Amino acid sequence: MAHPILGNQYQAEGSCKQYNATRDQHNHNYLVTHNHYSDRKHTPDSLDGVSAICGWLEKQPHRYQVSSQSKHERLWSQTTTGTGDWIFSTAEFRTWSSDNPSRRHLAVQGVRGSGKSMLISRIIHSLQGKAKVHKEDHMACVFFYFSHCDANQPSVAKLWAALLEQLIQQIDTYDNIAPGLHSRFYQSLAGDFVYPTAYASLFHQQASMFKTVYVVIDALDLCAEYCDDATTQTISQTFAELPQNVRVLFSCSNSFQAKNFGAQQNIQVRPNPADVEAYVRSRVGHSVKLQHLQQDNQEMESLVKTIVDQTRESEMFIVAKMHLDRLEACSSPASVRNIHNIPLNLSEIFELSCQKIKSSAPADISLAKHVFTWVIYARDDITIDHVLQSFAVSTRVHRQYQELYPDLESLLRVCDNLVTLDNQESTLRLIHESVRVCISRNGLLAKQPDSEVARTCLECLLSKDTSDVNNRLFSYSATFWALHLQSVNIPDCKELEDLAMKFLCNTAQLNKTLNFIRQKDHERSFDGMTGLHAAAYFDLPQWVQGLVRSSIRINSSCSDGETALHWAVSYGRLNVVRQLLEHCADPNIGDSIKETPLHKLSTGPPGTRFEIAEALINRGAKVTIRNNKGFSPVSLAIRFGPTSIASLFISSQKDVNTEFESGWSFLREVFDHGHGVAESLDHGKKSPGSMARHRAVKRHLDCLVDLLLDMGVTLDQPTSDGWLPVIHASKHGSVLMLRKLLEYQPNSNLVNKRKTHTGKSPLRWALEYKRWNTAQILVHHGANVNEVNKDGWNPLIHVTKSNQYEMVHFLVQKEALVNSTDNDGLSALSHAVSNRNKDISWLLIMKGAIVNIPAQNSLSNIEKALQDKDLSIAWLLCMHHADLEQTDDKGMTLLHRASREGSLRNVTFLLDRGMTIGTADHEGLTPLHHAVLRQSKEVVELLTSRNTGSRFLDRPDKNGCTALILATRKINITIVQILLRHGSSCELKDRKGMTAIHYAASLGFREALQAFIPRVKDINLTDNMNNTAIHHGVLGGRANIVRFLAERKADLEVLNAEGCSALILAVLKDNPETVRELVRVGANIYTIGRNGCSAMDFAEHQGNYKSRRVLMEALQPG
Missing domain, CATH: 1.25.40.20 (Ankyrin repeat-containing domain)
Structure with missing residues (x-):
């Protein structure tokens, strides 16, 4: 679910079903997603924030609904290639478009019809292209077209609102949003709107974020013309207060107006002969009816010269257009010759045409009135098909007589070319916006234009011809019939009233119409809707009573379960909502996803939300009904705002301590949902936007908590599943909120209140979640710093293990016991030493920590320090009597x-x-x-x-x-x-009687023997078995050691305890190398050993043939 205030970059992650099933402290985190705004391209990080702000501005009540971009594109499409370029070479324009700070305001002045609007469109097109090519220059171009056709000219506030929207749409990164705009945007969380006088200031701030901003306004004098005298002064003031990087260009009628608007230089617009000639040749070349003029070069040149002269003399470019329109309408030599008969004053031209129309045949007058009525009063661009089809309906001409429809040439003729065709878009328009006044003055409009158009639309919609859906009139009628109907005083039009009621009660035609509209509104199903739904959709409150009397059930639902009240709330139709409630509409009916009308508030425009919510609440709407995703209207308001709606929902409750669902109170909704948003902001990127967002959400939450406290919410009673506000605030680090709660009940034991007797205390939650500031507040308000837990958890030990020196120091100052131990017998000092934290170790020792506290299955503190090779801590421990x-x-x-x-x-x-x-x-x-x-x-x-x-x-x-x-x-x-x-x-013996010399001989360790022999008195020392070193050499099979010892006078004939000499031992081992070495150094072959046998005897009788062979070789004579 996207956040309507914070934008699509904040969306709830995870399933709300999971949230509702567990009832745990599950907070929906908000993650960045992407929702591309319009066709602009942004970096992923910037896109959603920019689009959110644009969407917010679009919903403001003072927004101007007409798109300047569409008018600009239309004007640009009508320009002739190569015309108007002269303005870019003027000294005034070059100075204006440069960085000259004293020439930032330029006026383009000229009489009506001189071609100012076309020049303005060329300037805008040029500046837009420049901004696209030089993106690195951080340039922006914004513009606005005032229109003669608009009876209610936009105010100065709407002008700056429109320019601000355009400016934001040219931002490439979210960080380029001005801080002031950030702040104002996030204030909307509280339900505030942008005041009209604030738009100019917001534009000023946002423009400062660019290097250069070009502001181009066409027909600025119309703003002053339709408004009071103060308007000019207001515009002048706002222009003067714009930052130095903003350059303003506007068009007006004369130099007096230009001066009043603060222009520092002027450009006088008169038809440029070269432009007029290029326009004439282009029109003739592209017109089938005028191509005959090209065949006679002399006549063509005469025509061009005449039109150029006439246009220049009149100072109105429109004269050239009207000449060519008339020539196309009646292309004859006479028409070319009579071209001089056109007046040179625009008003006279229009008046002459109107008089000519009034003198026409009645049928032509009727057709002209119909065309003018539709072209002027239609709410969208009108094509020839619109006019022809609407004329057929209005004159009740049957389709089989379609050949009698007037054609385009007839239409233009009967209107004496005051209406022209836009060839590119095939739309009909007045030849100049100011002709509207003359047409109205001469009575060439229907007596009740909106009533006439509305009647035609309704008759079209009531037609049972299924092919209607394919014609243009049906499309227009389905979309705009209600807007025309709303402009009519119904009591004066009984016929129209009956026609509208007939349509609203005709289910088949209504479904046909709404299913066509469905193509534009994909979010809603229109199947099964009633006239009441249509009244809500089209904002027709005055028809509700009649529809109810016509037997339409007030709570009838469409295919997705939505009633008319759902629709009225969704579209922000306040008066329709009031009428439906007045006729007993049920405000608590759920649709297919169990959403009541209150759930739909967030989808409607912000301007009417509060009053709609108030009306629903006053009629018994419940704010705690949850939809399929687990959200109730109050939880949505708490999570997404605005504050005014959330406060209204909470204030409507008699007892805010009542659990509307198991475990859920209003305070829990505020904490759980609201802090989910706040936390996601805390951990986000610290930018001006995020800081403004953070402040806005904090203000929202503070306001709701203050309201609940004022209404007597209890803080020390857990909900049925054990939820407590202080624990919640402690876990989530809500410092200001926690302080607010504790100061609300200053002498209570809130700081030590647990869910259960074996549960965790607020202090433990705060420390385990590393909410250090929160923990300090808890301690300041009386939290037990020496609390005892069955698992051995201790506040001081916990922060010591976390290496939090400041918290250790804080708790010690608050009289935490430094020698408390956990279930393993380890004190805080033990953990500090384990963490090799000198500072905390020093602090604890200075505060009286015992360095020799014994612990089961654990190293002592000094041993840990030595094991970690941390001699500084070891030294510290030793200095304080470590054992x-x-x-x-x-x-x-x-x-x-x-x-x-x-x-x-x-x-x-x-x-x-x-x-x-x-x-x-x-x-x-x-x-x-x-x-x-x-x-x-x-x-x-x-x-x-x-x-x-x-x-x-x-x-x-x-x-x-x-x-x-x-x-x-x-x-x-x-x-x-x-x-x-x-x-x-070297002479000390082990338990076997062996000395180092014995081991060295046995191992063949000659270097050691060399070192030992000079240090012993008797080289023939024996072990417990009476073995000498030479015996061990033989046992080790070390012939080299035998030689080494013999050379150092070792006794070769010593018999060990078993009666073996070294040679006998060697023969018994049958080691020929050792035997040969002993014989060589003088060992006696015939020395008698055990059993009276010599070495030779053992060799012969033991079968030690290798040793016997060596002995036999020794007995051979030299």
């Missing part, structure tokens, strides 16, 4: 974990804080053990550099392993060297 020596379930301290992770920064930090370096965990591992296992040489270096003695360096773990043994097992020579350099012992 560094605390251990976990494995007996590990912070230093253990830092060492295990290889975090040099954390280890350094902790050592600098004085942590004990030699503490062992449950596995007997010190921080040094963990650093070695991590193989972090930097941490090992740091820890050993803080060594307080060998007791620390050589402290064994549960398995008796020293740091050096672990480093050896990791085959990390760098760490081995670091430990040796700081005094680690």
